[in-house]
Amino acid sequence: MECSITLQFFWLFAKVVGVLAVLGIARGLVWLVNLLLVAPRFDPLRNLPGPDAAAFQSHFGEVNDPDITPEIYHDWTTKQFGKTFRYHGFGRHDYRLMSFDLRVLSHVLTSSVYEKPWQTRRYLGRLLGRGVFNMEGAEHRALRKLIGPAFTSQAVKAMSPIFFQKAEELRDRWDALVSAGGSVSSSSTTFDVAHWISRTTFDVFGLAGLDYHFNALHDESEEVYSAYRRMFAISDKSSQLRVLKQLYLPIVEKIWPDEKDKITQKCLRTIRDCGMGLIQTKREAIMAEKFDFCAEEKDILSLLIKSNLSNEPSNRLSDTELLDQLSSFLFAGSDSTALAITWCLHLLSQYPEIQDRLRAEIMAAPSPDATVASKRNSTSSVSSTSSVMQADAIEALPFLDAVLREALRVSPPVHGTVRVATADDLIPVSTPVVLRNGKIIHEDGHIRIRKGSFVHIPVEGINMAEETWGPDAREFNPDRWSALPASAQTPSFPGLANVMSFSFGHAACPGWRFALLEAKVILATLLPQFVFRPAEGVEIGKYNSVMTRPFVRDHLEDGGIQLPLRIERYVD
Template identity: 40%
Template sequence: MSLPSAFYSLPASVLLLALTFAAYHLVLAPYFNPLRRIAGPPQKGWFGTYLQALLDPARSPKVHEIFVRRYGRTIRIRGVGPWDVRLLSLDPVTITHVLKHSQIYEKPWQSQRLITSLIGCGMLGAEGAVHKRQRRVATPAFSIQNMRALVPLVYAKGTALRERWSAMFEDASCELEGAFSEDGMCKIDVARWVSRATFDVIGIAGFDYNFNAIQDETNELFCAYKDMFEVAISQGGFIRTVLMVYLPFLTRILVGDGFPSLACQSLILESLQPDEISRTVRRCQEVIRRVGGHLIQEKKRKVEEGQRSGKPYEAKDLLSLLLKSNTAPDLPPDQRISDEDILHNINTFMFAGSDTSSLALTWILLLLAQNPTIQERLRDELQAIAPPSDNLSEEEIQSLYGTLADLPYLSNVTRESMRLIPPVHSSLRAATQDDVLPTSSPVHKPDGTVDEGARSVLVPKGSFIHVPIEAFNLDKSIWGDAAWEFNPDRWDALPDAVNELPGLFAHTLTFSAGPRSCIGMRFSLIEIKTFLYILLTSFEFSECPGTRIIKANVVLTRPYVAGRFKEGSQCPLMVKPITRKL
């Protein structure tokens, strides 16, 4: 019996319907997008875009300046194709609205998938009710009192780094990255060493685990995190990242999982280079899950024993505080988070607490090396409060930091460097519903005219909103004509316009703003100021002759040696021990 002819045409009809649907959404629908009524740069070709220039810190300040001058502060840009119409805003009122209403403007699913595939669904990757629940549990752990209690731990690791460098100078250790110069200076990759130190800090402060990375880089858990963040994230490449986000099954195929036929798998692996980065990610995740899971169970046991005995477990690390907060009597059971969520947030603390702080410190040291007069002025201020002895009790360390935190020039240098080179270059949000964004300045039209009465923009559901963190921090119309220069004294007389900017930290977006602002800001500032005190009162920093350090946006803004990008992120400086004034 033959089948009806309609049966054979069904696949063709389905295919035609799918093609029609795709053509409408990819080609026709964008022309009706209300964002097209906003001025923006012209595009050349089907996939022409300015995204690369906008996200490259070597070019982005100039590009943002040109765009604002030509198209105003509310700008239409294209993403990866003509169907991808986005909004770039340098309007403080608009960005305040976006960051304040985090329930409407979430991280795009692509960003969420990339984050969660690496470090799990912690506060960095979670959205909505999940993020709110996790943040509620974690907030008590990050109180001012708890953060100040960690100061002696940070001080101990800063001192360990100083002693490690001093010992290397004394025995001319081959671990130094270069030969000694005639004046006793030596080239050290400060990015590498500061990263090892901040890993040690977050290990102890985060979950009472000693990586001992300053002394030795072979610890299993340290290597897992290091490879995860430096190899998998920094060296993943654009193509691999796109595949991991849009075609996650391909990653499973390339690492040898999820494909039923070994013969077919071998054929694929012969035609495609095996994804070693995916293998690295999986290996690291297995180590982190095993060791981290054991740490969580041990901490839970100690916390529960303390609760039963009436003698509370007094550990000060974030994991212990998180577990205590999660079992607090006043927290409803349905608001508590699972052990898996706790592990994911520990991974988040490791990434956010180590990588961002180490980069901030590295950039500060580079800026001080490039500006020796500022470096010497800051050193004088720091040495003026140095105690008569290095052997300090915890109470004396706390007292020292209390003085340190209020030093005016140290505060100015910290704020200025983090304004000038924020570790997070920019952020992206997606509208989960249609919304009207307010603006403080008129919106320019595509024909070049300006509607002086227009003070809002209609944003359709699904639209991407670019939050240009660096651009806000460097906006000359707000910070003045010298906004791109390193000038700590500017903080003694800020322009009035700065006060209108959103931001959790010093009128900048370095630590973001709103409900999703950085929960660890206080801890990061403790770490940065303590390390600066210890290092600058012990060593002098200057630029390496013939070496130019450039900025590159590789998840975070990282330093690289010009012409040697493939060698990975590094920031070599000339370092010289100095006599500390005690």
Template identity: 40%
Template sequence: MESLPALFYTALAAGAAASISYLFYLAILEPQWNPLRRLPGPPVRGFFGNHMGMVLDPSRSPRVHEAFVKHYGRNLRIRGFLPWDQRLFTLDPVSLAHIMKHSTIYEKPWQSRALISSLLGVGMLAAEGQVHKRQRRVATPAFSVQNMRALVPVAFQKGVELRDRWMALIAEAQSGAEARKNGGGARLDVCHWVSRATFDVIGLAGFDYQFNAIQDESNELFTAYKEMFEIAVSQQGGGLWELLIVYLPILDRFAPGPRYGVIKKSQEVIKRVAGRLIQEKKRKIEEAEKAGSVYGGKDLLSALLRSNVAVDLPTDQRISDEDILHNINTFMFAGSDTSSLSLTWILYLLSVYPDVQTRLRAELRALLPPLPLSALTDEDAAALYAKVAALPYLENVIRETLRLIPPVHSSIRVATQDDVVPTATPVKLSTPDGGVVEEDSFVMPKGCCVHVPIEAFNLDRGVWGPDGWQFKPDRWGNLPEAVKAQPGLYNNILTFSAGPRSCIGMKFSIIEIKMFIFTLVSNFKFAESDKVGKANVVLTRPYVMGKHREGSQCPLLVTPYIPESAA
């Protein structure tokens, strides 16, 4: 009879052999049998080589994407981070529309859901299937056109407050040594300031909570959200440890680093403070119901809670308080970070293209009311926004910025079952005998991922024309015919995604962007201060060239605008 140590070593050896055999299958055999191998694709250097760096880096991805189409067509195969990670890369509008439409077949992979849920909980960004469907059904009334319009005064108020804060900072700067050099303006990190302002907006619009972040950054709930989003997400190193955590999240618990500590501390504050806000809102809604009235809170949390207890919503379709909190976290992230980045990139592009800035300012200032903006009532602000929303050049500047620099550079989906993907143009598939055949569809195998190149779709020069990489707001007056075939919730671009998982807060984001641009560009001139580049760190963020380690920033020279007649 074998001794216990011998049995242990035998079992250990058997386990090791099984693991090695499985890895051999994954890395060597499975890729050879994968139907995606029939698609053309770029070569891979080395056993652990992959294409992710070149497709994720916004400083070179446009050139890479265009080279892919030129050499391999609009549907091709690339390799992900691991040897067996074969992925579909598609710039075919029919293929992508099919994938985005069939969201129950193509879901976020578990790695993405684990990362999102570890930060925000299982809200609409992380949920799939029936859970997502139930959450979206409850949330949709909160994002109605009527509710969004009710939030206009909030965005307007915070735009005016940011204007006044910048005026004060510029006045302070006039006493410094840099005053003459800056020509009456000041060097401001607009990325930082706009982020504080959009946090204020989503705080009030989201759950009627005053962060007061434009004035100071001491609020504990603001600090918790900001640290979680910036330190745990924006400042990821993208190294081996971060990659291992994505695939093995449990490592974060056994060997917790600074990221894990920030997340844990932030989530404790959010659960305590935001959880209390939810209970207070529920109490007010219940008290109003007992009094025979309806609680009139205009914030998203109030609308969400009212929708969740609506008489026409079956009990089994309602969501828990925990789900409510997770979705508020999701709205905070999506409503502050993406909007602030869009605003930042608009201001940056206006500084790079002063002629566009001058033309836009003339259009905006033509709507300035005789009263000071700070004196306008909520009704006045709503009436003013109706006029601002109809401005054609403002609309084109926003469209063009969201096309050129989408906050989300790319995303990923995984096939939950084998699927046949249609194509707009024939795809060249290899045959067992070494030949090639052209087909109008191809097989997407279960378990394989789709790389959704959002930026590439928006910049595709085969669709948008030879100037597709340039910032040209006037293009929207005469679009190429091919643009109409592009999928996308917003103006045939993928910035707000497409299909059932498209951005539920698009209307709110556009309202916020337009009101801030109206207030800021009509009152300030923006000029380049430092050379700014893009980096894809969860979202596409600005960094000063050569100073990446200093974090995301976009310093611009901001000067009060003085009309020539008043100068």
């Protein structure tokens, strides 16, 4: 009798499981049919012009590869589709909007309807926590308000002694490398400037952001620096399959971590333990002083803690949330600035006449305080007033400003970004769009977009649009900044006229002043000392991995991210 009841129970259980399985499969099939066949037929982006694709063909390669996108964008916008079109994401069913119409981009980047996709936020959040760069809505606005005081012009100028200190340390390290690598007849050598610049900007942010000495310029063994580098080296080389696993099946990384997962988790623990200790120590020091800052307490961590303590208790960030902001700034601030400087040196090496002009301007500039030019070590510095005066003098150099702006225009650290519509919307256009059925969306008309659709923001493409910059838009020409065409003067994006390198709208980079001044100080310190030339037999390509990084063609797998240049001492 008991056996019969048991068999009946298992038979009933099996039927229930079978029914659930059938329902699950049926639901999956309905979802798949809707995704591939039904929804695309009613997608309003379907009728926009754009490249065609086979069933599962993707255009990600064409729109995300900075090695080919200048030509692709030029061809699509000027010869085939106009300024606003659609392309295919994960297949023919996946319509995505791309536009070079500034009115379209302004609407998308300023409207609350559009947010960073959850995939982007999860990917960044996995490494950096819930920082300002992957938050949206009210949380994002509150964080922007909190961090604002840390990036005012006055606050950034107060950090200038750190910029000068680390720039001079880099100069001295390179001088030693040139001496070691040069022959008797030629004081020059070739090495990876990308790596050295990255070490410098990491050190800068360590002091300016955390009041912490990474000392990466002298020794790369410091545990937090090493943890960041190992973690992002893994991230930069992650396959698409690995990224998809991290996004859609994060539980796998926790239950069955592979060796790379274990290294990443260990690095995150190291960063978090050190960061929490720094925050606690700094907060205790500030509380002991009753919020009064001495002249030396200008680091971003101090400013954030002071601002946080000034809030109502219910609005204060936890230590974990403060650490997430610092991790985000450390990644975005150090890496993006390092890439901006690296690409600028690369361009200067290719245009020696521009390099000579820039060096002459820097060397001819009067120094407001001779002590600023004196050497400093990691424990000594000149007065803050002197450094601010020198920073003002560097910022006033017109050709240095033009060179850096132009480098950021043609080689932005971020190649592009994506937004997703959180509701159905009408996007205004300023340029007519000819639909595939021959109908025209006229100027001041609207494009319909449905909830869940992706919008690609082509940062590099906007920076090099011929309609804005003229027929030489893809060329490096700093002189264009002395006589900007009317089309390049409005609207003004943060820090740069009509250049999207710092983005636009509520997601614009809050640290653009920091990045520009740091880059100018480093360039102004290096150019009077060294001449930069292309490395012999080396061709540099661009690799898109969150940011646009340099690599030696045909050696990406074995050489990794690098930009070797031949460097020699400047002799007047």
